[in-house]
Amino acid sequence: MVVSNRSGTGKTDFMRKVRLQCDVICSVPVALADLADYKERPDEFAVVTCLHKALKATGASLPNFEELDSARKLSDTAAFLQRIRSVGGAVDMRNATVSGAAKIAGMMFIIENAENVVLPTWTAEIDSLARLLCVDAFLSDLASFTQENLVVLLFDTLDEVGEELRRWILSEVVRRMALTNWENRRLVVVLAGEDIRELVYGRLPKEQHPCIELLETFGSWTLDEVREFLRVHGFTDLTKLEVKAIYTLLQGGVHTLVDGIWFATGIVERRR
Secondary structure (H helix, E strand, O other): OEEEOOOOOOHHHHHHHHHHHHHHHOOOOEEEEEHHHHOOOOOHHHHHHHHHHHHHHOOOOOHHHHHHHHHHHOOOHHHHHHHHHHOOOOOOHHHOOOOOOHHHHHHHHHHHOOOOOOOOOOOHHHHHHHHHHHHHHHHHHHHHHOOOOOEEEEEEOHHHOOHHHHHHHHHHHHHHHHHOOHHHOOEEEEEEEOOOHHHHHHHOOHHHHHHOOEEOOHHHOOHHHHHHHHHHOOOOOOOHHHHHHHHHHHHOOOOOHHHHHHHHHHHHHHHO
């Protein structure tokens, strides 16, 4: 799903409500990443760490990522390589590519496949490689878990992150994980941002466009949908005229769903 509209139309509020609905009401593993928080650290490992924490708290199992990341945190080359052996091929060292650190990738592969080799000291370059391998392990875990279990990933403010991180989300998470081989995977991805419709459609192949559900404005809701929205928030005794008045305000396109609640609350308070 792509939630695309100008600022102040309730996108973030919608994303938070979806997260709450999945976690509390439906007991579905869910993670919400506000990408505006990653302007200063625009790498996929930071986002994956956020997603893992939320998914684990809501019931998802991601064992390979946890094992590799635990070894990485120890800054222990031997422990990290041992973890790589134990994951049974979730991470392919031979295909690892690291900008500016190809020698480290090759050296770690040699060490992983050799006996009696002196292990190198853990360095910033090795840590950079380890982070990328952890990202691969996270995606591998996600692919395995979603074969049997539904998972929802929410990315807010997609328009506020750098090109590299945005490309990773659209190519690796959306295109490869959610839309490729989707018949055998139960993964829902929701993207929200200011006018991101063309951005998303332009990055995904045309054959995958039918899989995208676009929600451009809450002002497009019908009168019945607004009435149901108010009902589930406890406003069950509003008259048809009062509901229609709130509906008309939302149709103006300048109000958010939160405003709808405020309007309804004001009507009830005035009655009292």
